[in-house]
Amino acid sequence: xxxxxxxxxxxxxxxxxxxxxxxxxxxxxxxxxxxxxxxxxxxxxxxxxxxxxxxxxxxxxxxxxxxxxxxxxxxxxxxxxxxxxxxxxxxxxxxxxxxxxxxxxxxxxxxxxxxxxxxxxxxxxxxxxxxxxxxxxxxxxxxxxxxxxxxxxx
Amino acid sequence: xxxxxxxxxxxxxxxxxxxxxxxxxxxxxxxxxxxxxxxxxxxxxxxxxxxxxxxxxxxxxxxxxxxxxxxxxxxxxxxxxxxxxxxxxxxxxxxxxxxxxxxxxx
Numbered sequence: 001x002x003x004x005x006x007x008x009x010x011x012x013x014x015x016x017x018x019x020x021x022x023x024x025x026x027x028x029x030x031x032x033x034x035x036x037x038x039x040x041x042x043x044x045x046x047x048x049x050x051x052x053x054x055x056x057x058x059x060x061x062x063x064x065x066x067x068x069x070x071x072x073x074x075x076x077x078x079x080x081x082x083x084x085x086x087x088x089x090x091x092x093x094x095x096x097x098x099x100x101x102x103x104x105x106x107x108x109x110x111x112x113x114x115x116x117x118x119x120x121x122x123x124x125x126x127x128x129x130x131x132x133x134x135x136x137x138x139x140x141x142x143x144x145x146x147x148x149x150x151x152x153x154x
Numbered sequence: 155x156x157x158x159x160x161x162x163x164x165x166x167x168x169x170x171x172x173x174x175x176x177x178x179x180x181x182x183x184x185x186x187x188x189x190x191x192x193x194x195x196x197x198x199x200x201x202x203x204x205x206x207x208x209x210x211x212x213x214x215x216x217x218x219x220x221x222x223x224x225x226x227x228x229x230x231x232x233x234x235x236x237x238x239x240x241x242x243x244x245x246x247x248x249x250x251x252x253x254x255x256x257x258x259x260x
Binding site: 018026027 | 156157159160163164167168170171175177178179180182183184186187190193194197198200201202208209212213216219220221223227230231234240
């Protein structure tokens with residue numbers, strides 16, 4: 001029962017995030033999408049995934065709130081409660097397939113590999129290398145921007 | 155395995171938003187929804203199979219997702235600063251007008 005409630009909430013918040021006129025309200029709905037996703041992860045025992053989802057989601061939302069406030073065009077008219085209600089209804093209808101339909105299939109065998117093993121013994125090196133690549137990219141961009149700023153100042 | 159249908163619906167909503175929205179920030183939100191649908195399917199499949207590797211791969215997925223988000227936001231800021239709007243229709247109109255005036259000069 002819990003999965004169905006979370007699925008309906010997830011789809012409704014996704015629809016609201018896309019089709020509300022004000023960008024700030026869209027971002028707030030996107031926050032709902034992230035949190036519902038995290039709750040679905042918790043419900044299915046993927047606790048670490050839920051923590052990462054919330055951590056990354058909060059960062060994305062902070063950036064989106066700022067950029068939405070700075071860059072978003074003002075909507076011509078405010079979203080009426082009637083339209084919001086219609087969007088919630090559409091979301092509820094769209095979530096029906098997730099509640100009533102199911103894909104059958106074997107869930108595989110349990111490998112006995114827990115999260116710590118998977119992270120540090122199997123893929124730990126990849127994670128560290130990827131972090132290094134992203135850090136190098138960020139440093140490179142920062143250096144280029146700094147040089148450009150210096151040239152602009154001269 | 156209801157989550158497969160759920161992530162499929164999420165993916166469909168994200169792709170529909172990507173194709174129909176004209177606001178650049180909404181396009182970014184659509185991309186986020188598509189990424190969330192993909193990770194949801196991935197994590198739940200691994201979780202239902204009892205494999206911790208799925209959650210470990212999620213970190214990689216989030217890393218790339220965040221990098222992509224950063225690039226999209228940077229492009230969004232550049233376009234918004236250059237054209238003064240984040241509406242794709244207005245930007246296309248400006249580009250067409252600019253192209254037409256350049257043709258007249260030539």
